[in-house]
Amino acid sequence: MKRVTMADVAKAAGVSKSTVSQFLNKRYEHMGEETKEKIREAIERLGYHPNYIARSLKQKRTAMIGIIVANIMHSFSTEISRAIEDFCHEHDMHAIVCNADDDPVKERKYIEMLRARQVDGLILFPTGGNLELYKQMEQERYPVVFVDRKISEVNIRTIVVNNKEATYQAVAHLIEKGHRDIAIITPPLTIYPRIERMNGYKQALNDYRIPIKQEYMISTEIQRMISELSRLFALPDKPTALVAGNDLSFFEVMKFLKENGLRVPNNVAVVVFDNIPFASFSEPTMTTIAQPAYAMGKKAAELLLQQIHHHEELPDSNLYTFPCTLMIRESSSRALI
Template identity: 60%
Template sequence: MERVTMADVAKEAGVSKSTVSQYLNKRYEYMGEKTRTRIKEAIERLDYQPNYIARSLKQKRTSMIGIIVANIMHRFSTEVSHAIEEYCYDSDIQAIVCNADDDPAKEKKYIEMLMAKQVDGLIIFPTAKNIDLYDQMIKSGYPVVFMDRKAGDLNLPRIVANNVESAYDAVDHFIKYGHRKISIITQELSTSPRAERVTGYKNCLQDHEIEYKDEYVINQPIEELQLELDRMFSLSQPPTALLAGNDLVFLEILRFMKRKSISVPEHFSLVVFDNIPFADVATPAVSTISQPAFEMGQKAAELLLKQIKKEDVELKEYQYPCDLVIRETSARQTD
């Protein structure tokens, strides 16, 4: 069976090929409603499928973008990717999602693969270990946006949360509730959000003239957190309040609690820095620092598409505030 062509659609609808092309590219400015309806009905009758490869060659665009996620296990990363995909879908752009697993070599391979496939631009949660490659993309004029993380002093749009201020607010809440033995638990400080959250923690303790103690601070790989939690809660004065640096750390705290048969807020208060699904309906309901993942994802997609279209974009850091949502796991200190 021969492939239906644009010329066939034009003949069926009684219009020119250029008019059909304008319809397919959604350039309706000078096209009447009746003409649009005739073309639409002709496409449906003939079951016409546009030749996207030919269109890409003509437009010098593939209408595809890449999203390179540092670790797709994080709920935040999934929400951001969904927002980007939705924004792109509404703009007839396809999004390809790749998971780098926080591995710089894997990230580099995905960047090179996607650029070889001539995707129109990239949104990257950077590992910060491929600075030379990032710099090459920027210097060549390739559209790119960084999401969530910072990497070097590069001249490109960056979408981030106000991690320092948000961690500060959580610790401040603990202090106002009478806590003085406060812990922060993150994975190793290999990314800017984790380091900034620890900075916010330290700043708040300093402003309240509370001594910073190394034994209350854990910055270790996920697989070592159980041992670190055992150590910290074996102290003569264990912490009474915990700030979990992200959702994966929170899961390790839950495992620790189950293993030790302890609970929150009875044994310690807890706030989690991340978007935890069903946090409000858990028992007890989990206090969180909620990041505006959807808005951040949509902004990243908007900035990338503007670059692709050669529109002006401010090459700066776009910082988004987070919400401290107090629920049942962060109780007042009663000792």
């Protein structure tokens, strides 16, 4: 079957090829409604499909970007990816989402694969394990935005939240409710947000003159959290409050508490640093440190498209910090004083 071309559409609509091209690229400034309707009808009747490969070669763009998520199991990552995809859709771009599983080897393969496919830019939740590759993209001025994780050794636009300050506020809230034995559980302290959250926890205890207990600070792989929680709650001085460093840690905490007949907040108050979809209607409702994930994703997409279309120089400050919100609910509301 002969492929329908732009010239065929132009002939059927009684207009020039350049007019059809303007229609396809949504440049309607000097195009009447009657002309648009003729072209639209001709495209539908002939079954014309634009040749995106030819167009990308001509424009030196593919209208595609890549999103490499560190761990797609996090609801926070999913919300950000959705915001990026929505923004791309509004601007006639396409997004390819890849999941690196917090594995630098997978991350490198995805970066290389997406660049080989000539995507126009990348939005990356960096593992931190491919520093030379990050530096190479920076030197090439390849359009890239980092999300959630700051890599100090490179000058790349980065979007984060105020991890330290937000955790500090949550711990201060627990202290003001009378808690002194406050524990924290996070995955290993290998990346920027986890380190900053731990720093916020320790700073709050220091400022309120509460001794920091090493045994109350758990940073381990998800699969080892249950055993570490068993050790924690076997201590003579059990914690009366617990901060879960992200949603996956929180799920392990709740699993452990249920298996051991411990109730929130009667036996232990709980605060979770993450966006938990059911937080406002669970039993009890959960106190969360909510991150503005959708706004962060939209900003990441905006920054990337600015680079793609304008190749602008990096500003003096390339770190964009979004504030979190402490959503106080039943899981931390019971006062000990």
